[in-house]
Amino acid sequence: MNSRIRPALAALALAVAVAAPARAQQLTGAGATFPYPIYSKWFDVYHEKTGVAINYQSIGSGAGIQQVKAGTVDFGASDAAISDVALKDMPRRVVHIPTVGGAVVLAYNLPGFNGRLQLTPDVLAAIYLGSITTWNDKRLAAVNPGVPLPAAPILAVHRSDGSGTTNIFTLYLSAVSSKWKDLAGAGTAVSWPSGVGGKGNDGVAGVIKQTPGAIGYVELAYAKQNQLPMAFVQNKAGKYVEPSAASVTAAMTGVAAQLAKDVRTPIVNSPAADAWPISGLTFLIVYQDTKDAARGLTLARFLDWAIHDGQQYADALDYARLPEAIVKVNEGTLKMLTAGGKKLMAASNP
Amino acid sequence: MSAGAPTSEAAFVVRREPTRDAPRRLSADDAFAAALRIASLAVLAAVVLLVVETLRGAGPALHTYGWAFLAGREWDPVAERFGALPYVVGTLVTSALALLLAVPFGIGAAVFLSEIAPPRLGATISFMIELLASIPSIVYGLWGVFVLAPFLRTSVEPWLIQHLGFLPLFSGFPFGIGILPAGLVLAIMVVPTVTSVTREILRALPDSLRGAALALGATRAEAIGVTLDAARPGILGAVILALGRALGETMAVTMLIGNSNRMSWSLLAPGSTMASVIANEFTEAVSKLHLAALCEVALVLFVVTLIVNAVARLIVLAATGGRRDVAGAA
Numbered sequence: 001m002n003s004r005i006r007p008a009l010a011a012l013a014l015a016v017a018v019a020a021p022a023r024a025q026q027l028t029g030a031g032a033t034f035p036y037p038i039y040s041k042w043f044d045v046y047h048e049k050t051g052v053a054i055n056y057q058s059i060g061s062g063a064g065i066q067q068v069k070a071g072t073v074d075f076g077a078s079d080a081a082i083s084d085v086a087l088k089d090m091p092r093r094v095v096h097i098p099t100v101g102g103a104v105v106l107a108y109n110l111p112g113f114n115g116r117l118q119l120t121p122d123v124l125a126a127i128y129l130g131s132i133t134t135w136n137d138k139r140l141a142a143v144n145p146g147v148p149l150p151a152a153p154i155l156a157v158h159r160s161d162g163s164g165t166t167n168i169f170t171l172y173l174s175a176v177s178s179k180w181k182d183l184a185g186a187g188t189a190v191s192w193p194s195g196v197g198g199k200g201n202d203g204v205a206g207v208i209k210q211t212p213g214a215i216g217y218v219e220l221a222y223a224k225q226n227q228l229p230m231a232f233v234q235n236k237a238g239k240y241v242e243p244s245a246a247s248v249t250a251a252m253t254g255v256a257a258q259l260a261k262d263v264r265t266p267i268v269n270s271p272a273a274d275a276w277p278i279s280g281l282t283f284l285i286v287y288q289d290t291k292d293a294a295r296g297l298t299l300a301r302f303l304d305w306a307i308h309d310g311q312q313y314a315d316a317l318d319y320a321r322l323p324e325a326i327v328k329v330n331e332g333t334l335k336m337l338t339a340g341g342k343k344l345m346a347a348s349n350p
Numbered sequence: 351m352s353a354g355a356p357t358s359e360a361a362f363v364v365r366r367e368p369t370r371d372a373p374r375r376l377s378a379d380d381a382f383a384a385a386l387r388i389a390s391l392a393v394l395a396a397v398v399l400l401v402v403e404t405l406r407g408a409g410p411a412l413h414t415y416g417w418a419f420l421a422g423r424e425w426d427p428v429a430e431r432f433g434a435l436p437y438v439v440g441t442l443v444t445s446a447l448a449l450l451l452a453v454p455f456g457i458g459a460a461v462f463l464s465e466i467a468p469p470r471l472g473a474t475i476s477f478m479i480e481l482l483a484s485i486p487s488i489v490y491g492l493w494g495v496f497v498l499a500p501f502l503r504t505s506v507e508p509w510l511i512q513h514l515g516f517l518p519l520f521s522g523f524p525f526g527i528g529i530l531p532a533g534l535v536l537a538i539m540v541v542p543t544v545t546s547v548t549r550e551i552l553r554a555l556p557d558s559l560r561g562a563a564l565a566l567g568a569t570r571a572e573a574i575g576v577t578l579d580a581a582r583p584g585i586l587g588a589v590i591l592a593l594g595r596a597l598g599e600t601m602a603v604t605m606l607i608g609n610s611n612r613m614s615w616s617l618l619a620p621g622s623t624m625a626s627v628i629a630n631e632f633t634e635a636v637s638k639l640h641l642a643a644l645c646e647v648a649l650v651l652f653v654v655t656l657i658v659n660a661v662a663r664l665i666v667l668a669a670t671g672g673r674r675d676v677a678g679a680a
Contacts, residue, residue, distance in 0.1 A: 059633065060633035060634050061634060061636075062633060062634040062635055062636040063633055063634075065636060066636075080636075085637075086636060086637070089638075153523040153525075155523070155525050160604070160609030160626075160630045161629075161630045161631065161633065161634065162427075162630070162631045162633065162634025162635055163634055164634075184426075184428065185426075185428035185429065186428065187427055187428040188427075188634045188635075188636070189427045189630075189631050189634065189635070189640075190426070190427065190428050191424065191425060191426040191427070191428070191429075191611060192610060192611070192612075193612075194612075195610070195620075196525065196527050196528070196608035196609065196610055196620040197608060197609030197610060197620070197630070198609070199604055199605065199609070199629070199630060203605065206495055207495075207527060210495060210496070210499055210500060210503075210526065211499075211503065211525055211526060211527070214525075
């Protein structure tokens with residue numbers, strides 16, 4: 001018995017010894033929680049296809065950027081593009097690679113109301129500014145002709161924790177309302193002029209579900225999975241749009257020219273006809289130049305896969321695919337990735 | 351058995367030999383004492399490190415805002431203007447509300463348990479009360495969101511607005527989320543602290559006190575009054591300990607308070623506490639000053655709780671005349 005086991009053990013030891021140098025087959029990343037469902041799907045599929053194991057920790061966009069800064073991860077993930085000021089704080093040049101888009105939607109709780117709730121940018125800003133406080137306000141009635149709204153007070157719910165979702169929503173409000181821009185501005189956490197805050201998507205949804213008369217913003221995927229009613233919002237082209245992954249992709253196409261110049265350009269309030277106005281991109285953040293060529297190549301190949309083959313998994317998870325124009329922008333970015341000054345992708349795809 | 355006895359005898363003799371060796375025996379004791387010393391110093395080091403790291407993290411905010419940080423009413427991460435007043439006030443108001451509600455109930459329960467209830471019933475009830483203390487705060491938070499908030503929204507708050515709405519304290523809309531529900535949940539969470547410490551204090555009082563009061567013709571209620579009077583400093587210590595817990599409570603408060611940085615006179619309005627703003631904003635704070643401001647809030651909270659705990663210790667020690675068995679209960 002023993003003599004049979006021994007060769008087996010020796011073979012195992014050999015296998016381990018051979019496998020050990022293949023450390024470049026492992027990548028680590030950290031950051032945003034919003035894209036975590038699709039990222040974990042990607043890492044799963046990619047591991048099966050290529051054997052590259054990617055360890056991702058969804059610790060939040062801010063913390064992810066900190067990890068990139070500290071050099072403890074191969075890539076970071078953030079829902080908010082890094083500002084010019086923060087970019088200067090980075091030890092080396094980093095690049096943004098948008099991976100998928102997402103919609104921020106307005107979910108509400110109006111018992112007995114089965115119609116379609118329509119909001120214009122002005123009305124939405126007024127609700128969050130605290131100047132519209134009841135559902136039967138004249139301005140709300142004017143944009144919802146023929147559907148009587150109850151005389152209940154409005155509770156505007158926002159995220160109390162810093163989040164990329166808040167960033168997209170406040171970028172939108174700042175784009176459509178100069179008053180909002182002056183008073184609160186845009187960011188992952190802002191000084192809210194009215195309403196209450198819930199922690200996380202679940203916290204906001206919890207307050208909405210528990211409070212008749214509440215309205216709040218959550219991610220599309222979250223609202224869909226929890227079957228919350230969602231408001232239609234009038235976009236820049238004047239059309240009332242239902243939030244969906246397709247209307248986010250339309251929003252990206254509408255600002256493709258600006259994205260080609262700077263991929264960090266917000267895609268809110270896109271001029272495209274079918275665009276969902278409260279849309280955003282989520283990014284992977286990597287150093288343009290890596291020290292470890294093998295790891296750098298593994299990472300670049302994964303990114304290349306994610307922006308092409310990876311896109312097919314977006315729909316099922318309620319994320320928006322990148323339009324062809326943005327994929328092109330990403331291809332350009334990936335070609336610029338280097339290791340010790342030598343181009344990575346040129347070496348792999350001659 | 352008989353075979354075993356000589357062996358153990360031999361072992362005893364063998365082992366006894368080195369015990370006469372004084373230096374060796376001392377060194378074993380020394381090692382033990384050193385281990386204990388290291389253990390206690392490690393705890394101390396953890397506290398010191400905590401303070402040093404928080405101070406270091408708060409550095410930029412301390413430098414930028416100075417004392418104005420405590421008085422600033424604005425908390426705007428976009429414009430990088432930070433003032434902690436809404437959070438300091440929110441923490442103090444929710445804690446005060448909690449004590450206002452918890453102290454009468456807590457002391458009442460303690461008096462019943464130590465003075466009136468039959469011992470077996472008293473033991474059962476105090477076990478139940480102490481069980482309350484071991485429920486994780488997120489469970490209180492969930493209960494608050496799913497039970498307390500709807501109840502307040504449909505029954506209590508409309509009544510308050512209708513009958514007491516002329517007071518700024520009860521103006522606004524009945525949403526079931528805000529300072530009032532946060533204070534109520536905190537009250538339930540600190541009742542066990544008040545009750546169990548007060549009960550220990552009352553039990554530590556000599557029976558002769560009660561006997562003397564009754565012998566002088568006092569009614570039972572008057573005799574309880576006499577004991578409570580004697581226990582007053584200790585009970586104050588219990589209250590301050592409860593305050594310490596209420597000040598630092600995070601999860602349940604964050605889920606119920608509405609997380610708004612605006613200050614309002616109304617108990618029905620949303621608010622925010624020092625602990626809740628840290629829990630909310632720390633993970634996604636990117637700018638240096640924002641992180642530093644949150645660290646400074648932590649520092650303020652740390653100092654407040656430190657003071658509260660120190661005062662509680664002193665009061666309980668004074669009340670019990672330094673008797674360790676009672677003081678230890680605190």
